[in-house]
Amino acid sequence: MLSLPKNFETFNDARKKSFMALYEAKQRGKKVVGVFCSYTPLELVYAAGAISVGLCGKSEQGIPEAEAHLPKTLCPLIKASYGMALTDQCPFFYFSDGILAETTCDGKKKMYELMSKFKPVHVMNLPQGRDQALALDAWTEEVKLAAKFLEGLFSVEITPEKLHDAIVYRNKVRRAIVDIYETAKLKPSPVSGYEISTIAESADFHFTDDDLVAKLQRTAKDLRERVRTGADGRPRVLITGCPNAGVRDKIIKTLEELGADYVCADNCAGPRTQKFMVDENSEPYRAIAERYLKINCSVMTPNTTRFDDIRELVKEYRADGVIEIVLHGCHTFAVEAFTVMNMVQNELGLPYMRLDTDFSQSDKGQIETRLGAFIEMMSAAA
Amino acid sequence: MVYAGIDIGSTAAKGVLLNEAKTEILARKLMPSGWNSRQTAEELHTWLLSLGHSREDLRIIATGYGRVSVPYADKTLTEITCHGKGAAFLGGGDLTVIDIGGQDTKVIVLTGGRVTDFVMNDKCSAGTGKFLEVMANRMGLGLDEFFAMAETGREVKISSMCTVFAESEIVSLMGLGTPREDIACGAVGSVVSKVSALVNRKSPSGKYYLTGGFCEAGFLVRKLGEVLGAEVITSPDGRFAGAIGAALLG
Ligand code: SF4
Numbered sequence: 001m002l003s004l005p006k007n008f009e010t011f012n013d014a015r016k017k018s019f020m021a022l023y024e025a026k027q028r029g030k031k032v033v034g035v036f037c038s039y040t041p042l043e044l045v046y047a048a049g050a051i052s053v054g055l056c057g058k059s060e061q062g063i064p065e066a067e068a069h070l071p072k073t074l075c076p077l078i079k080a081s082y083g084m085a086l087t088d089q090c091p092f093f094y095f096s097d098g099i100l101a102e103t104t105c106d107g108k109k110k111m112y113e114l115m116s117k118f119k120p121v122h123v124m125n126l127p128q129g130r131d132q133a134l135a136l137d138a139w140t141e142e143v144k145l146a147a148k149f150l151e152g153l154f155s156v157e158i159t160p161e162k163l164h165d166a167i168v169y170r171n172k173v174r175r176a177i178v179d180i181y182e183t184a185k186l187k188p189s190p191v192s193g194y195e196i197s198t199i200a201e202s203a204d205f206h207f208t209d210d211d212l213v214a215k216l217q218r219t220a221k222d223l224r225e226r227v228r229t230g231a232d233g234r235p236r237v238l239i240t241g242c243p244n245a246g247v248r249d250k251i252i253k254t255l256e257e258l259g260a261d262y263v264c265a266d267n268c269a270g271p272r273t274q275k276f277m278v279d280e281n282s283e284p285y286r287a288i289a290e291r292y293l294k295i296n297c298s299v300m301t302p303n304t305t306r307f308d309d310i311r312e313l314v315k316e317y318r319a320d321g322v323i324e325i326v327l328h329g330c331h332t333f334a335v336e337a338f339t340v341m342n343m344v345q346n347e348l349g350l351p352y353m354r355l356d357t358d359f360s361q362s363d364k365g366q367i368e369t370r371l372g373a374f375i376e377m378m379s380a381a382a
Numbered sequence: 383m384v385y386a387g388i389d390i391g392s393t394a395a396k397g398v399l400l401n402e403a404k405t406e407i408l409a410r411k412l413m414p415s416g417w418n419s420r421q422t423a424e425e426l427h428t429w430l431l432s433l434g435h436s437r438e439d440l441r442i443i444a445t446g447y448g449r450v451s452v453p454y455a456d457k458t459l460t461e462i463t464c465h466g467k468g469a470a471f472l473g474g475g476d477l478t479v480i481d482i483g484g485q486d487t488k489v490i491v492l493t494g495g496r497v498t499d500f501v502m503n504d505k506c507s508a509g510t511g512k513f514l515e516v517m518a519n520r521m522g523l524g525l526d527e528f529f530a531m532a533e534t535g536r537e538v539k540i541s542s543m544c545t546v547f548a549e550s551e552i553v554s555l556m557g558l559g560t561p562r563e564d565i566a567c568g569a570v571g572s573v574v575s576k577v578s579a580l581v582n583r584k585s586p587s588g589k590y591y592l593t594g595g596f597c598e599a600g601f602l603v604r605k606l607g608e609v610l611g612a613e614v615i616t617s618p619d620g621r622f623a624g625a626i627g628a629a630l631l632g
Pocket residue numbers: 036037038039104105242243268269295297298299
């Protein structure tokens with residue numbers, strides 16, 4: 001039943017290691033649910049006695065294979081996620097018992113249809129706007145249906161107690177993650193944003209038995225106590241737009257090597273999303289639905305609260321400039337970028353730059369020049 | 383102390399020396415970048431040292447695509463900041479700079495002498511100097527001849543944006559007997575429309591300054607002005623804008 005993929009021997013050591021770690025967890029009886037999006041209510045997964053793993057593709061790997069089924073012009077995140085799944089290269093997908101998915105952007109929701117051919121996939125119907133008629137009611141029903149899917153998948157019952165415990169637990173995890181992000185509010189920030197984002201996102205891959213919350217809290221404390229020399233006067237950048245894990249090396253690492261600090265992630269992995277908690281004292285399904293519906297993603301229309309958030313984050317994290325990352329093929333962020341640009345330049349009076357890119361290395365040189373020029377622009381303004 | 387700017391672009395390398403007050407250009411040097419930017423940088427170094435200033439008396443700033451190949455530079459800056467500064471020196475501090483370079487084209491918005499916004503072309507040679515160079519080559523013309531011909535032609539539409547496809551497109555146009563003048567005019571038109579599309583992605587100030595190697599290509603400058611609906615100013619020193627800006631920032 002439980003076995004390693006056929007191509008296991010062809011993997012490099014790091015990949016073999018993550019496969020083995022999860023393999024052992026599964027042998028101990030862990031159940032695994034794969035997720036792709038911040039709108040997926042992780043509380044349900046925990047209440048069902050399973051662990052969740054984030055499955056978003058973060059590199060070029062799998063894209064050529066995915067393009068045999070998917071259009072070339074699709075967003076690299078969707079292609080990479082699908083390709084990794086298709087080719088059994090991702091341990092987390094491979095060992096997932098099922099996928100909890102959502103109707104966010106068009107590319108993703110249609111991709112799930114193909115994915116359901118080789119994995120049990122449940123798609124939650126996310127309303128397109130928070131203000132639309134019955135949005136919260138409909139979404140609450142969707143949360144309940146997703147719970148049913150998980151109950152069926154694992155033959156378990158999600159009791160009100162289990163759900164409440166899961167809510168309390170996930171709130172704690174979120175608070176700990178926000179704490180880590182907030183380290184960068186210090187000026188100068190004691191840690192690089194590259195490191196912070198790597199740590200915060202690694203919370204998605206926690207399948208050992210030690211306590212995640214305690215681990216995150218320790219990390220936050222360590223980070224805050226760190227002393228970083230020579231960090232004064234480095235311009236501070238807020239990065240907004242599409243999820244950026246797939247361009248972390250190409251953009252974030254380069255930005256920091258060139259002399260700026262990435263202090264705030266205004267994307268769905270960052271503090272703007274993690275700061276929303278689930279109300280622990282009201283009816284759990286509705287409370288979960290309420291919390292997740294607050295997330296500011298460009299798939300929502302209108303998405304005005306994203307702009308309130310950017311204003312606030314720029315102030316709190318004392319950003320000197322805003323960089324927007326738009327992945328090729330992501331229409332919702334690409335269109336919204338125009339409004340972000342106008343707001344940042346005209347209302348906040350800060351330098352703004354938009355980078356349209358994908359997971360390939362072909363634009364590395366151009367990106368470096370643009371980042372260099374942007375830093376020079378911020379320094380002149382500072 | 384005098385200030386030198388070295389701008390190593392993908393096609394041409396430029397050197398400029400400014401006086402102590404940074405108000406006057408004392409010397410200029412233009413040479414092809416060649417295939418080895420390190421060697422080109424060395425030649426510019428020799429030229430600088432031949433101008434009668436000791437090394438201690440020189441502050442050297444490098445910019446451009448090949449700025450990493452200038453080991454003797456005191457500092458390096460990106461071509462965007464330098465072109466902006468250089469254009470402000472040549473044309474004033476409140477304008478939109480259009481730089482048509484050998485492999486990329488950029489639009490830089492200047493406000494009060496400072497770069498406040500910029501945009502560069504995508505990773506593609508449409509709308510750059512390379513595009514015109516390839517087309518001129520294909521027609522067996524030097525760039526000067528090419529512009530002279532374009533001026534007397536009637537624009538034929540070149541529909542391919544991609545340099546490689548456009549090249550085969552003009553080959554078939556030539557095969558059909560279309561006059562070279564018309565094809566040259568069409569190629570200039572293609573670059574102009576691509577450049578103006580880039581300009582329109584920013585909120586331009588209505589005043590334009592052209593930098594880069596085409597600053598003396600009167601026909602292109604005029605066409606660009608027509609499409610943008612505003613005068614495009616430039617001067618023979620426009621090609622030195624990056625180097626001038628670098629020296630100013632020294
Ligand atoms: S950007 Fe939006 S659609 Fe994409 S993962 Fe984040 S919340 Fe989901």
